[in-house]
Amino acid sequence: MTFAxxxxxxxxxxxxxxxxxxxxxxxxxxxxxxxxxxxxDPRGRFSEGWRFPAIExxxxxxxxxxxxVWRREMDEPRPDAVGLIGTFRALYDRIPLREIPDSLxxxxxxxxxxxxxxxxxxxxxxxxxxxxxxxxxxxDGDGRVWSRFFTEETTTPLVLQIxxxxxLGRFVxxxxxxRTDAAEEFLRSPGNPLPKDVYELxxxxxxxxxxxxxxxxxxxxxxxxxxxxxxxxEKILRQREPYSEPEKVSKDAFTRLYGEMWGQVPGWNASAxxxxxxxxxxVRRHVFLGAFSHPKYGGNAMALGWRFLEERFRDQAGNSVxxxxxxxxxxxxxxxxxxx
Amino acid sequence: xAETYDIVIIGSGAGGAPIxxxxxxxxxxxxxxxVLEKGPKLRTQEDNxxxxxxxxxxxxxxxxxxxxxxxxxxxxxxxxxxxxSHIEPDLNDEPHLWSGHDEQDPRVTVEGYTAQVVGGGTQLxxxxxxxxxxxxxKLASADRPAGLPNDPYADPDVDIRxxxxxxxxxxxxxxxxxTLVGINGTVTDVQTGAQAQEKKFPKxxxxxxxxxxxxxxxxxxxxxxxxxxxxxxxxxxxxxxHAPSGRPTPGWVKTGYVNRYGDPLGYKSNTWVSxxxxxxxxxxxxxxxxxxxxxxxxxxxxxxxxxVHYRDASGFPKSVEGxxxxxxxxxxxxxxxxMLSAEEDPTGLGKLLRHDEDGTPLGRYFLTHCxxxxxxxxxxxxxxxxxxxxxSDYATDWTSRLDFLRDKNLWAGAAxxxxxxxxxxPVTLAxxxxxxxxxxxxxxxxxxxxxxxxxxxxxxxxxxxxRLSVSFMANQVPWRKNRIRLSDVRDKWNRKSxxxxxxxxxxxxxxxxxxxxxxxxILLAGIPGTMREGQxxxxxxxxxxxxxxxxxxxxxxxxxLGGARFGTDRATSVLDPDCRVWDIxxxxxxxxxxxxxxxxxxxxxxxxxxxxxxxxxxxxxx
Numbered sequence: 001m002t003f004a005x006x007x008x009x010x011x012x013x014x015x016x017x018x019x020x021x022x023x024x025x026x027x028x029x030x031x032x033x034x035x036x037x038x039x040x041d042p043r044g045r046f047s048e049g050w051r052f053p054a055i056e057x058x059x060x061x062x063x064x065x066x067x068x069v070w071r072r073e074m075d076e077p078r079p080d081a082v083g084l085i086g087t088f089r090a091l092y093d094r095i096p097l098r099e100i101p102d103s104l105x106x107x108x109x110x111x112x113x114x115x116x117x118x119x120x121x122x123x124x125x126x127x128x129x130x131x132x133x134x135x136x137x138x139x140d141g142d143g144r145v146w147s148r149f150f151t152e153e154t155t156t157p158l159v160l161q162i163x164x165x166x167x168l169g170r171f172v173x174x175x176x177x178x179r180t181d182a183a184e185e186f187l188r189s190p191g192n193p194l195p196k197d198v199y200e201l202x203x204x205x206x207x208x209x210x211x212x213x214x215x216x217x218x219x220x221x222x223x224x225x226x227x228x229x230x231x232x233x234e235k236i237l238r239q240r241e242p243y244s245e246p247e248k249v250s251k252d253a254f255t256r257l258y259g260e261m262w263g264q265v266p267g268w269n270a271s272a273x274x275x276x277x278x279x280x281x282x283v284r285r286h287v288f289l290g291a292f293s294h295p296k297y298g299g300n301a302m303a304l305g306w307r308f309l310e311e312r313f314r315d316q317a318g319n320s321v322x323x324x325x326x327x328x329x330x331x332x333x334x335x336x337x338x339x340x
Numbered sequence: 341x342a343e344t345y346d347i348v349i350i351g352s353g354a355g356g357a358p359i360x361x362x363x364x365x366x367x368x369x370x371x372x373x374x375v376l377e378k379g380p381k382l383r384t385q386e387d388n389x390x391x392x393x394x395x396x397x398x399x400x401x402x403x404x405x406x407x408x409x410x411x412x413x414x415x416x417x418x419x420x421x422x423x424x425s426h427i428e429p430d431l432n433d434e435p436h437l438w439s440g441h442d443e444q445d446p447r448v449t450v451e452g453y454t455a456q457v458v459g460g461g462t463q464l465x466x467x468x469x470x471x472x473x474x475x476x477x478k479l480a481s482a483d484r485p486a487g488l489p490n491d492p493y494a495d496p497d498v499d500i501r502x503x504x505x506x507x508x509x510x511x512x513x514x515x516x517x518x519t520l521v522g523i524n525g526t527v528t529d530v531q532t533g534a535q536a537q538e539k540k541f542p543k544x545x546x547x548x549x550x551x552x553x554x555x556x557x558x559x560x561x562x563x564x565x566x567x568x569x570x571x572x573x574x575x576x577x578x579x580x581x582h583a584p585s586g587r588p589t590p591g592w593v594k595t596g597y598v599n600r601y602g603d604p605l606g607y608k609s610n611t612w613v614s615x616x617x618x619x620x621x622x623x624x625x626x627x628x629x630x631x632x633x634x635x636x637x638x639x640x641x642x643x644x645x646x647x648v649h650y651r652d653a654s655g656f657p658k659s660v661e662g663x664x665x666x667x668x669x670x671x672x673x674x675x676x677x678x679m680l681s682a683e684e685d686p687t688g689l690g691k692l693l694r695h696d697e698d699g700t701p702l703g704r705y706f707l708t709h710c711x712x713x714x715x716x717x718x719x720x721x722x723x724x725x726x727x728x729x730x731x732s733d734y735a736t737d738w739t740s741r742l743d744f745l746r747d748k749n750l751w752a753g754a755a756x757x758x759x760x761x762x763x764x765x766p767v768t769l770a771x772x773x774x775x776x777x778x779x780x781x782x783x784x785x786x787x788x789x790x791x792x793x794x795x796x797x798x799x800x801x802x803x804x805x806x807r808l809s810v811s812f813m814a815n816q817v818p819w820r821k822n823r824i825r826l827s828d829v830r831d832k833w834n835r836k837s838x839x840x841x842x843x844x845x846x847x848x849x850x851x852x853x854x855x856x857x858x859x860x861x862i863l864l865a866g867i868p869g870t871m872r873e874g875q876x877x878x879x880x881x882x883x884x885x886x887x888x889x890x891x892x893x894x895x896x897x898x899x900x901l902g903g904a905r906f907g908t909d910r911a912t913s914v915l916d917p918d919c920r921v922w923d924i925x926x927x928x929x930x931x932x933x934x935x936x937x938x939x940x941x942x943x944x945x946x947x948x949x950x951x952x953x954x955x956x957x958x959x960x961x962x
Binding site: 018022031182 | 380604656721725801834
C-alpha cells in the first residue's frame with residue numbers, strides 16, 4: 001500500500017477558495033437536506049458538502065491531492081490543535097492540520113493514490129470526530145462510524161449491493177446504444193485497444209460504477225429511489241419469470257418492463273414509490289452521464305464511450321467529428337497545453 | 341477603526357474590473373483600491389505555477405453538475421431539480437425568485453444569475469463582444485414607425501428614455517475596452533471589404549480571427565442572400581499575443597469548452613486575466629483583491645457612503661471605508677444590495693434611496709433581451725467537429741437598419757449571429773435537448789422514449805455535429821412593471837432575496853416573432869434542402885425550428901440589465917449621467933443595471949466600455 005504524503009504547497013487562500021462558497025453562512029437551516037436525507041444532521045446545512053475533502057489533480061498522474069478541512073463553529077472555542085487519522089496512513093499516525101489565521105478553518109493536503117477509498121476521523125481536543133462537512137460515512141466491523149472519501153477512478157463498490165448492481169447492469173442495457181450493430185462493429189474494429197475480456201461494451205464502460213459513485217457522493221439523496229425501485233423491479237421480474245434470477249431473465253422481460261415504466265407497471269407498489277417513470281428518467285440521465293462524462297467519475301472507463309462516438313460519427317471526408325483527444329489532458333487525450 | 345481605501349469596488353466582473361485596472365494605473369498617485377468579490381478566485385494554469393493545474397476544467401460534469409433540488413417550501417417549483425455550474429450560486433443558499441406581474445406563485449430560478457467568481461460573468465459568458473449600434477443610445481428620440489404592433493398603450497412613448505450619453509461619448513471607451521480586453525473579429529464585410537458594422541468604427545482594435553468553422557459558411561450564405569453586410573463576430577478570445585495583459589501567443593484556441601466554461605488556459609478574455617491580473621502585476625500593492633467576501637449592506641452618513649459592511653470568508657462581519665464606492669455586482673444583485681442597505685440604514689441611506697415607495701425608480705425598468713433564433717439539422721449529411729469551434733463566426737447588423745425597422749414595424753433592432761458549438765459535447769447535447777431554459781435541462785432526453793438503444797444512435801446521427809443555429813439579440817421594450825423587489829425568502833446570510841417581477845411586453849412578442857422568422861429565412865436560404873416546420877421528416881432533419889424566449893415561455897434569459905437606469909431626470913432615473921447615485925456624493929453603480937434600454941447586441945462590452953468611462957470621471961473627482 002502507498003501511504004499518503006503531506007503536500008506542503010497548498011496555500012491558505014486556495015483553501016478558502018475551496019471552502020467559503022459552500023461553508024460560510026449564518027443561517028442554520030438544513031437547506032441541503034433534500035427530501036430530509038440529512039434530517040437532524042448539521043451536515044445538511046452546507047452547500048455541496050460532498051465536495052469535501054476536496055479531490056484535486058496532482059502532478060503525478062496516479063495521485064490526487066486531497067484537502068481536508070475542519071471548520072469550527074463561529075461561537076465555538078478555538079481548539080489548540082486539530083489532527084487527522086485515516087486509512088491512508090498508519091492509524092496511529094496523527095497528521096496535524098494548519099489553521100488559517102483569523103478564520104474558522106483548519107486544513108491539510110495529502111497526496112493519495114487514485115482508485116482508492118478511505119476512512120478518516122478528525123482529532124479535536126483529544127476526541128475523535130467525523131467530518132462535520134462531508135456526509136459520506138462508513139461503519140467498520142466494530143460498529144464505529146467513520147467519515148469516508150474516495151479518489152478519482154475508484155471502482156470499489158460503495159453503495160449498491162451486488163444484486164442491485166447486477167440488476168441495474170441489465171437495466172442499463174436497454175438505455176445505452178451499446179447492444180447495437182454499431183457497437184458490435186466498434187468492438188470488432190481492428191486496432192481497437194480494448195481489454196481482451198471486453199465482450200459487451202455497456203459493461204466495460206462502467207456505467208453502474210458511475211451510478212454507484214454518484215449515489216455515494218453528489219446525489220446521495222437519490223440512493224433511496226434506487227433501493228426502492230430496484231426492489232420493485234426485482235419483485236416484478238421474479239413474478240414474471242419465477243425460475244430465473246432477476247438479473248438473468250429474458251431480454252423480452254426487461255424490454256417489456258422498461259416500456260411499462262414510462263406509464264403504468266402492473267404489480268408495481270405505488271405506495272412504496274408512486275411514479276416509476278420518475279425513477280426511469282433519473283436512471284436515463286445517470287446512464288448517459290456515466291457513459292460520456294470524464295472517466296475520472298468512474299464511468300466511461302478507458303474513455304470507451306468517447307471512443308465509440310469518435311469512431312461512429314464522421315464527416316464527409318471520413319474524419320471523426322468528435323476529436324475529444326485534442327481538448328483533453330494527457331495521457332487520456334493529446335492536448336499539449338491543458339494539463340487537466 | 342475601519343480600514344480606509346480611496347475606492348472600494350464591489351464586484352470584479354465587467355462593471356468593476358475596468359475601474360480597478362484604470363485607477364491602479366493612474367499616473368502620479370498610488371491609489372489604494374479594494375475589490376470585494378463574493379466568489380472565489382479560481383486559478384488558470386498560469387496562476388498556479390507550482391502544479392500547473394487550473395481550478396477550471398474541461399469537464400462537463402463540473403460545468404453543469406449533479407442534480408440538486410429546490411428546498412424552499414411555498415414556491416412554485418419546490419422539490420424540482422436544478423443544475424448549476426461550480427461557480428454559480430446554490431439556489432438553496434442564495435435564491436432568486438421570479439414571477440409575472442401578478443406576483444403569484446413565485447418560482448426559484450437559476451435564470452438571471454451570473455457567475456460568482458473573480459471575473460464574474462465574464463468567466464462563463466459566450467464572449468460575444470458587440471458594440472451597440474448608434475441608434476440604440478437614442479431610442480426615445482429616434483425615428484420609428486407609428487402604431488407599433490401589439491402596443492395599444494404606446495408604452496415605448498411612455499417608458500423609453502434616451503441614454504444621457506451617445507455612441508460618440510462611448511466610442512473611445514469601446515476602443516479602449518477592445519484593446520485592453522483582447523477581442524478578435526472584423527469591422528468589414530467578409531466578402532466585399534466594405535464596413536459592415538452599423539456604427540462608426542474609426543479605429544480597428546480587433547485581433548485577427550481564426551479560420552471560420554466549415555458549416556458557418558452556410559450561415560454566411562444565408563445572411564448574404566437577404567442582402568446583409570456580414571462581419572466576423574467579435575469574440576473575447578485572444579488569437580494573438582496580447583501585450584496589454586501579458587498573455588503570450590495562444591496555442592490551440594478552438595475548443596468546445598468556451599461558452600459556459602471557465603477557461604483553464606486564460607485565452608478567453610475574462611476580466612481577471614485581461615484586466616485585474618495585469619494591473620496587479622504592473623502596479624503591485626495598489627489593488628487589494630479580497631475574494632469570498634459578501635457585502636451585506638452600505639451605510640450612509642449625510643450624503644456619503646461612510647461604510648461598506650461585508651462578511652469575510654469565514655462569515656465574520658467586517659467593514660471598510662472608501663472615499664468612493666462602486667457597486668458592480670450584476671444588475672439584480674446590485675439593486676438588491678441598494679435596497680437591503682436602505683432597509684438596514686433607514687435613517688441614512690434609506691432616506692436617500694426611497695426603495696419602498698411606489699414612485700421610486702429603483703428596481704423598475706428591469707430589462708433583459710428579446711432573444712431567440714432558428715436552428716436546423718443540416719440535411720445533406722454534412723457534419724462538423726464542434727469540439728473544435730469558437731462558437732460564433734458571422735454576424736450582421738442588418739436588422740438594426742432603419743429601413744428594416746420601418747418595413748417590419750419594429751421599435752428597435754437586433755444583432756444576428758450564427759452559432760456552431762451548440763451541443764458540441766455529448767453530455768451537453770443530451771442535457772440541453774429540448775430545453776426551454778436553464779431550469780429545464782435534461783427534460784428532452786429524459787422524457788423521450790425514442791432515445792433508447794438504437795434510438796440514441798438515430799438521434800445522434802441526426803443531431804451530433806449537424807446542427808447549425810442563427811440567433812438574434814434584440815432590444816426589449818422597457819416597462820415600469822418589470823422590476824426587482826425584495827422577497828421574504830432569506831439567503832444564507834439571513835438577507836432578503838431578490839424577487840424579479842417580469843413579463844414580456846406584447847410588442848416584444850412581435851419583435852421576437854419577426855426576428856425569429858428572419859433567422860429562419862437565413863437558414864432556409866443558406867442550406868440547400870431545408871424546409872419550414874410542418875414536414876414529417878424522421879428526427880426533423882432539415883426542418884428548421886425557430887422560436888424565442890417569448891414563444892417558449894422562458895422566464896428571464898441570461899442578460900440582466902436595467903433596474904437602476906441612468907439619466908438626466910432624477911424623477912425617473914436612479915443614477916446621474918456619470919452613473920453616480922442621485923443625491924449620494926460618492927456612490928456609483930456600473931454593472932448592466934444602468935442601461936435604460938437593453939441594446940441590440942450582447943451587453944458585456946458596453947458595460948466594460950462604460951466602466952472605463954466612469955473610471956475617467958473618477959480620476960477627476962478622487
